[in-house]
Structure formats: C-alpha cells, structure tokens
Amino acid sequence: MTARIGVVTFPGTLDDRDAARAVRLAGAEAVPLWHGSESLEDVDAVVLPGGFSYGDYLRAGAIARFAPIMDKVVDAANGGMPVLGICNGFQLLTEVHLLPGSMIKNDHLHFICRDQTLRVENAETNWTSEYREGEQIVIPLKNQDGQYVADDYTLDQLEGEGRVAFRYVGWNPNGSRRDIAGITNERGNVVGLMPHPEHAVEPGFGPDSVESGRAGTDGLAFFTSAIKGLLAHA
Numbered sequence: 001m002t003a004r005i006g007v008v009t010f011p012g013t014l015d016d017r018d019a020a021r022a023v024r025l026a027g028a029e030a031v032p033l034w035h036g037s038e039s040l041e042d043v044d045a046v047v048l049p050g051g052f053s054y055g056d057y058l059r060a061g062a063i064a065r066f067a068p069i070m071d072k073v074v075d076a077a078n079g080g081m082p083v084l085g086i087c088n089g090f091q092l093l094t095e096v097h098l099l100p101g102s103m104i105k106n107d108h109l110h111f112i113c114r115d116q117t118l119r120v121e122n123a124e125t126n127w128t129s130e131y132r133e134g135e136q137i138v139i140p141l142k143n144q145d146g147q148y149v150a151d152d153y154t155l156d157q158l159e160g161e162g163r164v165a166f167r168y169v170g171w172n173p174n175g176s177r178r179d180i181a182g183i184t185n186e187r188g189n190v191v192g193l194m195p196h197p198e199h200a201v202e203p204g205f206g207p208d209s210v211e212s213g214r215a216g217t218d219g220l221a222f223f224t225s226a227i228k229g230l231l232a233h234a
Contacts, residue, residue: 006043013051022198026223035067045082048089061092082126090192101150107175115207116141125188130221137218146174
C-alpha cells in the first residue's frame with residue numbers, strides 16, 4: 001500500500017508544491033486538492049500548506065475557512081484523519097476551530113524569515129511519532145501573522161493535556177504565548193505549526209550545520225510519521 005496524502009491549494013497558497021515534494025520524498029503519493037472541490041479524492045491524510053490564502057485579507061485564513069473543501073477536511077479530521085496545517089494552514093486550523101486559539105501579527109510587526117530551532121514537546125501525535133520528546137530540530141520559519149495567542153484558561157489546558165507540540169528555543173520570533181510554535185488536538189491527529197518542515201526535507205536544501213552534523217532534513221519526520229501511522233493501520 002502507498003499512502004495518499006492530499007495537499008490543498010487556495011488562491012495565494014505558495015508552498016503547496018514544496019509540501020507535495022516533501023510527501024513524495026517521504027514515500028507517499030501526493031494528491032493535489034483544489035479549494036473549490038467538495039471531494040478529498042480518497043486521500044489518507046491532508047496537508048494545509050503555507051502561503052497567503054486570499055491575500056490574508058480580513059485575517060489570515062478567515063476567507064479560506066469557507067472554501068468548499070474545508071467542510072470535508074473538518075469532517076475527516078473529526079473522524080480521525082491526520083491533518084497537518086503549516087503556517088497559513090495553522091492559521092486556517094484555528095479559524096475552523098479544529099485547533100484552539102488564534103494567530104495575530106508578529107509582536108515586532110514585521111515579516112520574518114530565519115532558520116528556527118524548535119523543541120519537540122509531544123512525540124505521540126500522528127505527525128510527530130518519528131521524533132523524540134525533548135529533541136531539538138531546526139527548520140525554516142517565515143511569517144508575518146505568526147504570533148499564537150489564546151486566553152490563559154486555554155493555554156493552561158493545552159499545557160496540562162500535553163497538547164503543546166513544539167516550542168521555540170533560543171528566541172521567540174513572533175511573540176507567541178509561552179513560546180508555542182505548534183499544537184495538537186486532543187486526539188493527536190490534527191497538528192498545526194508556524195515553521196515550515198517541508199523546507200527541510202532534502203540534504204543540501206534545508207538548514208544544515210557541519211558542527212552539529214545536521215543534514216538539513218529535520219522536517220522530513222513530520223511526513224514519515226504520518227505515513228508510518230497510516231501503514232500501521234492499513
């Protein structure tokens with residue numbers, strides 16, 4: 001069996017091809033999904049990639065959340081299908097309430113692009129099982145509306161239930177509450193994060209370091225984690 005992972009494209013999406021390439025490099029079939037479609041084409045998992053859907057007018061993800069395909073994504077996620085939201089995809093997951101909280105402008109009010117160190121806080125989700133809890137990874141970050149916010153009750157709940165999936169290490173690049181870089185739902189099948197693992201899946205093209213022996217592929221395990229889980233339940 002070859003896992004089929006859908007990658008959704010909205011007007012303004014710009015990382016869909018990178019996400020599809022990451023899916024293929026991980027060993028699955030990448031299935032393009034159009035925002036106006038009402039079918040998920042029998043995929044086993046879905047990636048909502050980064051970009052600026054509908055130009056981020058009104059609010060990041062606020063228009064894309066009404067796309068016909070999102071009704072199908074929400075239903076599938078509630079049924080247990082693995083769904084990964086990256087950057088704009090994370091924003092979209094909060095807009096459709098698959099994940100709590102919201103995303104607002106970076107606290108410094110500027111777009112930022114850098115290689116970012118993250119600490120894996122939860123290695124038991126569908127998208128993080130190939131990592132180790134406490135492991136530090138480096139993947140690219142690029143955003144303008146990347147500040148994750150929620151009320152204290154929600155933040156305490158996320159912390160208490162182990163639903164913080166990733167934290168920023170060394171520097172909080174956008175002012176996100178409690179250094180949160182990514183979260184998961186209770187079931188662990190839906191994960192959203194601001195940095196871009198699809199840009200760190202191929203040696204020589206992602207963040208690397210001779211000193212640390214890092215090969216620039218720290219993001220690949222997001223996709224191999226999902227594939228491993230899907231095959232285990234096939």
